Amino acid sequence: MNDMRPLERAVETKEIKFECRDCQVYYGDTHAIKDVNVDIEDKTVTAFIGPSGCGKSTFLRCLNRMNDTIDIARVEGSFLLDGENIYDKRVDPVQLRAKVGMVFQKPNPFPKSIYDNIAYGPRIHGLAKNKAELDEIVEKSLRRGAIWNEVKDRLDAPGTGLSGGQQQRLCIARAVATEPEVLLMDEPCSALDPIATAQVEELIDELRESYSVVIVTHSMQQAARVSQKTAFFHLGNLVEFGETGQIFTNPKDPRTESYITGRIG
Amino acid sequence: MPLLWIVLVVLGLGLIGYLMGRSRALGSAGGDGRQLHSLPSYYGWHGFMLTVVPALLMMAAWLLVAPSVIENRAAAGIPDAKIAERGSRSLVMAEVRRTGEALDMAVAQGTMDEDMARNLRADFTDVTERLKATGAIITTTVDQPILEAAQNYRVMAKASNLYMSIAVLGLAVVGLVFAFMRSDKDFRARNVVEQGIKAILILASTIAIMTTLGIVLSMLFETANFFEQYSWREFFFGLNWAPDFRGNSELGMLPLLWGTLYISLVALLVAVPIGLFAAIYLSEYASPRLRAVAKPMIEILAGIPTIVYGLFALITVGPLIRDWIAQPAGFGNSTNSVITAGLVMGIMLIPFVSSLSDDIINAVPQAMRDGSYGLGATQSETIKQVVLPAALPGIVGAVLLAASRAIGETMIVVMGAGAAAAQMEQGLGAIINPFQAMTTVTVKIVSQLTGDTDFASPETLVAFALGLTLFVITLGLNVLALYIVRKYREQYE
Structure with a gap:
């Protein structure tokens, strides 16, 4: 886990996972995202920050085509995942979402047992050949979600009976179980208390080992703690994108500086 | 004054x-x-x-x-x-x-x-x-x-x-x-008025409960009169329904109960799949504009008087089934049949199932669906594995409500399935053939009570025993529904 001295962090360049160019999103007549260009690196935590309604969640939802489920939303521009445009006609959004997993703001475990919650994705995508393999996937995912020790004795208990922080870690484990390449997190800690938040942040840092993680957050401390790259959105524009340390200590744009010092928000 | x-x-x-x-x-x-x-x-x-x-x-x-x-x-x-x-x-x-x-x-x-x-x-x-x-x-x-x-x-x-x-x-x-x-x-007039309003509300709910109790009690007394004149064993286990107002009736309720259950079963077999699928389409797939038109259209079905459904069964469905299925296949040649009444009653029940299920499916939080889509599930996988299980208790409630309606229905049965009790003594074929005429408890209650009859004879009083039995069955169904809903309720929060 990173401490609060972002400047001293080692900066290394990594392979680019998502290459987004000239991205526009419209909700009906509203132009919600304007000309956004972002490169999201592999095995990196990228944080999207900005005031409410600035479009950061909207942009996040473009990355796994969740905006398709909203009738009035229209997306333009190119979103290249490993060089392939995810809005291409040949791409099946359902397959894409298996590759680009998502964790939501409010913990939303299914009203099923803990085991079935985790096994949901693998079952749909046929990842396990038999029960033993499925058991293995469930255990591995729960360990990844840092919740195995708390629930290993009650896998048959309903997932909805867990505490808020446990539910959110369960949802992360559920997303991890489908072996995604990118994990999108939409304010994953906003419904959690500080202790559960710390646990989830620790988990995000561990997930960086294997995935590219994109996190939307309202807490600038959180962005500073968990991310290596930070993007600042304002009124639908991407104002500034760069190393987290640089954004928080030496922002280039005056708007970024105003936001992180608390003058606009 | x-x-x-x-x-x-x-x-x-x-x-x-x-x-x-x-x-x-x-x-x-x-x-x-x-x-x-x-x-x-x-x-x-x-x-x-x-x-x-x-x-x-x-x-x-x-x-x-x-x-x-x-x-x-x-x-x-x-x-x-x-x-x-x-x-x-x-x-x-x-x-x-x-x-x-x-x-x-x-x-x-x-x-x-x-x-x-x-x-x-x-x-x-x-x-x-x-x-x-x-x-x-x-x-x-x-x-x-x-x-x-x-x-x-x-x-x-x-x-x-x-x-x-x-x-x-x-x-x-x-x-x-x-x-x-x-x-x-x-x-403190405000507090006193508040108390007074509460008292009025309590009074209203008490009246509703007391009325139910009153209904049960009145049925109970007449039923007790009936069992003084007729053996309860023959009533509950008798296989023959042959009332005779000159005396010596055989008043076994099993043929009627079987008719009720059989016709209700056919009706539910029609209504539950169609109603449920319609509800799923309307709540999950249909555009808001289509839904705004289609839902009231389906609900119109619930507003049709049952006697009109009865006419439909009598002059359209009944002859159709006899001429195209029953007679060619040699199952019988009666226009009145279990399947006619069941089909038409099923159509009547569709809006009950679909409207309630639709509301219940809509009440499943969007977060559940998002969670499922976010894992790469298709729409039908999401519905089958997340939405329906979450909505199941409510759907079961809707089905049992429809079942209660089916059991209590009279008009469609008289006109669709006739007024002749099942001939249970003639063997299994006469019991399960859905193309023969059959009748239900409710129809016989009406026919025993109408006409110029002696009100103290078992032939008349049997109506109350039948009514009470029916009441107990629907009450049992409702209790079962409550139990299922409580036990399998999947809390989303």
Whole structure:
């Protein structure tokens, strides 16, 4: 886990996972995202920050085509995942979402047992050949979600009976179980208390080992703690994108500086 | 004093109570509403409630109790021989009441004066003809004991009305004065009104529960009468339904119960899949505009009177099934059949299942669906594995509600499946063939109670036993539904 001295962090360049160019999103007549260009690196935590309604969640939802489920939303521009445009006609959004997993703001475990919650994705995508393999996937995912020790004795208990922080870690484990390449997190800690938040942040840092993680957050401390790259959105524009340390200590744009010092928000 | 007048006067007093309570409270605060504990209107409502509610409750109680008291007293004068002659006391009393009304009418029309109505004697004048002349319904000759009882009845009814008027109006005035005295700037009228509203709400729910209890009790007494005359073992386990009003009936309920369950089963087999699929389409796939049109259209089905469904079964579905399926396949040649009634009843039940299920599916939070889509599930996978399990208790509730409707349905059965009970003694083929006529408990309840029958015979009383059995079955279904909903409720929060 990173401490609060972002400047001293080692900066290394990594392979680019998502290459987004000239991205526009419209909700009906509203132009919600304007000309956004972002490169999201592999095995990196990228944080999207900005005031409410600035479009950061909207942009996040473009990355796994969740905006398709909203009738009035229209997306333009190119979103290249490993060089392939995810809005291409040949791409099946359902397959894409298996590759680009998502964790939501409010913990939303299914009203099923803990085991079935985790096994949901693998079952749909046929990842396990038999029960033993499925058991293995469930255990591995729960360990990844840092919740195995708390629930290993009650896998048959309903997932909805867990505490808020446990539910959110369960949802992360559920997303991890489908072996995604990118994990999108939409304010994953906003419904959690500080202790559960710390646990989830620790988990995000561990997930960086294997995935590219994109996190939307309202807490600038959180962005500073968990991310290596930070993007600042304002009124639908991407104002500034760069190393987290640089954004928080030496922002280039005056708007970024105003936001992180608390003058606009 | 006529009832309407009493009510109007009480309401008028209530209005006065409102104004007086309000103005006295305001007066005690020196006309400044801010000095009062509650808003001025609360003092007004307090006065209104104390004036109106106890008075009207008293009136309701009086109206419930007084008639039976008066009737008992009037009946006391009638000799036993008279009662024996007419069959039962209630028949004699009906005659007394009619005679009393006829006397009232005669006075109102001016053919008799009040004195005459009170002192008339049947032995000397031709009372019967004179009363008939008023247009009243007099079926038999009015003789002296009846006339005397009727005269007593009239006098007592008049007195009761007078006392009631005095008591009700007196109570209203007492309430008004009491409320007026209490109205003062420190009096917590707001809290009292709140309590009063709560009491009214409790009263309303109590009435609903008491009515159910009353229904059960009335059924219970008649059922007990039935089982005094007929063996319960033959009723519950008898395989033959052959009522005969000359006696020696066989009143086994199994053929009827089987008919009810069989037809309901067919109806549910039609209604549940169609209704559920329609609900899923409407709530998950249809565009909002289509949904806004289609949902009310489906609900129109629920507004069609069952007799119209019956006609549809009788003239369209029944002949169609006979000509195209039953006769060519050699299953029978009756237009009335289980499958006809079941099909049509199923159509009737579609909106029950679909409308309720649609609401329940819509109540499943969007976060559940998002979670599933976010894991790469398709829409139908999401519905099948996340939405439906979450909505299941509600859907089961909807199905059981539809089942209760199906079990209680009468019209469609008479016209679609006929009125002949299943011939269970003829073997399995006669039991399960869905192309034969069959009938249900409800149809037989109607047919046993209609017509000119002796009300004390087992052939008539069996209707109450059947009704109670049906009630117990639907009650059981409802309890089962509640149990399922509680046990399998999947909480999303």
